[in-house]
Amino acid sequence: MDKLNAFIAPYSSMTKAFKAEFEKEDIYNFLGYIDAKKEGDAIFRIDNILEKEFDFIYIISPNHGLDIYKSYIDKGVDRSKIKFIDYDAGFKEISFL
8 A cells, every 4th residue: 555645734843743643654654844934854835845746734733724724725735635633632633624
């Protein structure tokens, strides 16, 4: 079975903790973080990943998640590829929409 290719957004202590859990599952291939402001290794702007092949973008941001989601949709990201993760619920996937 091929691994699922995924980005995580934004870059934060919450998303770093999620990445550690995420990597325990042998079904994922971590492609990097997406962040509008932070810079570093494996941190990308949304505009830089639009041409890349990926299965999902996981958003973990209780305060800015919907704004991040809307900005990705405005850039042309397929809605079905964006997943919200609830940090406080033990990294459970949630739906706002």
